[in-house]
Amino acid sequence: MNLSHLPSVDQLxxxxxxxxxxxxxxxxxxxxxIRQVLQKCRQRLAEQVTPLSREKLTEEILKExxxxxxxxxxxxxxxxxxxxxxxxxxxxxxxxxxAEAIAAMVQVAEDPCxxxxxxxxxxxxxxDDLVEELLCELTGAEAATLVNNNAAAVFLLLNTLxxxxxxxxxxxELIEIGGSFRIPDIMQRAGAKLKEVGTxxxxxxxxxxxxxxxxxSLIMKxxxxxxxxxxxxxxxxxIELAAIAKLNDLPFVVDLGSGTxxxxxxxxxxxxxxxxxxxxxxxxxxxxxxxxxxxGPQVGILVGSKKIIQKIKxxxxxxxxxxxxxxxxxxxxxxxxxxxxxxLQERLPILKMLxxxxxxxADQAKRLLNELQRINELLSHHGLELTDQQVKxxxxxxxxxxxxxxxxxxxISGTNKSGDKNITKLERLLRASHTPVIGxxxxxSLLLDLRCLKETQxxxxxxxxxxxxxxx
Numbered sequence: 001m002n003l004s005h006l007p008s009v010d011q012l013x014x015x016x017x018x019x020x021x022x023x024x025x026x027x028x029x030x031x032x033x034i035r036q037v038l039q040k041c042r043q044r045l046a047e048q049v050t051p052l053s054r055e056k057l058t059e060e061i062l063k064e065x066x067x068x069x070x071x072x073x074x075x076x077x078x079x080x081x082x083x084x085x086x087x088x089x090x091x092x093x094x095x096x097x098x099a100e101a102i103a104a105m106v107q108v109a110e111d112p113c114x115x116x117x118x119x120x121x122x123x124x125x126x127x128d129d130l131v132e133e134l135l136c137e138l139t140g141a142e143a144a145t146l147v148n149n150n151a152a153a154v155f156l157l158l159n160t161l162x163x164x165x166x167x168x169x170x171x172x173e174l175i176e177i178g179g180s181f182r183i184p185d186i187m188q189r190a191g192a193k194l195k196e197v198g199t200x201x202x203x204x205x206x207x208x209x210x211x212x213x214x215x216x217s218l219i220m221k222x223x224x225x226x227x228x229x230x231x232x233x234x235x236x237x238x239i240e241l242a243a244i245a246k247l248n249d250l251p252f253v254v255d256l257g258s259g260t261x262x263x264x265x266x267x268x269x270x271x272x273x274x275x276x277x278x279x280x281x282x283x284x285x286x287x288x289x290x291x292x293x294x295x296g297p298q299v300g301i302l303v304g305s306k307k308i309i310q311k312i313k314x315x316x317x318x319x320x321x322x323x324x325x326x327x328x329x330x331x332x333x334x335x336x337x338x339x340x341x342x343x344l345q346e347r348l349p350i351l352k353m354l355x356x357x358x359x360x361x362a363d364q365a366k367r368l369l370n371e372l373q374r375i376n377e378l379l380s381h382h383g384l385e386l387t388d389q390q391v392k393x394x395x396x397x398x399x400x401x402x403x404x405x406x407x408x409x410x411x412i413s414g415t416n417k418s419g420d421k422n423i424t425k426l427e428r429l430l431r432a433s434h435t436p437v438i439g440x441x442x443x444x445s446l447l448l449d450l451r452c453l454k455e456t457q458x459x460x461x462x463x464x465x466x467x468x469x470x471x472x
Contacts, residue, residue, distance in 0.1 A: 242282025259288020383419025
């Protein structure tokens with residue numbers, strides 16, 4: 001292929017179409033992408049057997065140029081439709097926020113706000129003050145502070161209270177959280193020396209008592225939020241650990257991981273430990289997440305005694321790990337919702353999803369199946385069939401790991417060998433949609449669990465399904 005047919009950067013930049021693109025994307029971006037596209041064209045042309053005319057080549061380059069510019073200007077954040085059956089999906093952003101939180105985030109993003117400014121005194125303030133009163137009210141703690149996630153909260157408290165000293169933890173609670181982050185590793189990085197007691201399945205009060213020495217700095221209980229040990233087991237209740245710690249003048253710390261501020265059983269959900277209970281049982285400090293069962297933004301929350309919280313806030317690492325104004329605004333708005341428990345189920349999206357009845361989801365599945373009848377012939381042509389199926393959703397993000405929620409899924413399965421192959425192809429096509437649809441493959445079927453599907457998303461899902469099936 002004769003590379004002389006390839007236009008130069010300057011020639012392309014002066015074409016009418018390129019000038020239109022320059023107005024939209026700016027000249028520096030246009031020139032950068034022209035160079036990238038031309039480089040790719042040179043590589044392709046070197047391997048191309050059938051030559052293209054100069055006009056046809058320029059036309060193709062301009063199309064590719066526009067496509068690249070649009071792609072580069074599109075946000076890397078992609079809204080997705082979560083039909084995985086995992087409500088709090090870490091890879092999909094965990095909790096979705098209520099309208100009140102979104103409005104609060106927009107407000108503080110648009111204008112200056114009193115983030116660290118005491119309006120009454122006219123001097124520098126403390127950003128934790130924005131939510132501390134609410135957190136103390138909802139947990140029964142004396143004081144509270146925040147960092148950017150719960151792993152950071154655990155790191156900070158250990159670095160503050162146990163640097164170069166021993167922290168006693170039951171061996172059965174040395175968990176690994178998402179992304180291969182392990183509690184022992186976090187402890188080591190924080191400067192704490194881990195003192196394991198008991199066994200994987202059984203730990204007793206005497207194990208803690210016998211482990212205490214002059215090197216001990218605190219006793220810690222870690223909520224095993226992402227697994228459950230069942231059978232021949234034993235653990236020491238928080239109230240007993242608090243008494244042991246107090247008798248030896250040691251802080252007692254509880255890491256709840258996925259924290260909830262309410263009794264989940266009132267909504268028909270399984271029991272989950274709360275910060276208020278931990279404080280009542282004698283914990284001096286409790287850490288938990290804001291973006292899991294609490295239903296807020298990603299944040300690590302520390303509540304407990306005023307003395308310990310003040311010590312933590314003086315640690316220079318507190319500034320390194322601090323939260324920003326947008327996170328604080330969202331958290332405050334979410335916490336305010338908890339002041340009206342009667343309306344919480346309707347106003348907090350994550351709670352609404354978790355408490356959806358199987359009957360409600362079944363009605364939604366029926367509506368969707370009725371509207372999708374028109375694509376059944378197309379599905380049949382590709383060896384596929386569409387039905388509904390009872391499934392089990394999971395809460396996710398290490399919250400209540402063995403508890404499952406009854407749900408309904410749209411099930412697309414193969415009726416022959418060709419259909420079996422098309423299942424994986426359809427799953428990829430749905431993920432590649434302009435609004436990706438994320439389901440799960442199970443036993444040669446694609447399951448689209450409807451628990452998290454809003455009624456306002458139904459027509460969009462129908463269109464995306466029809467479009468993807470049409471590409472098979």
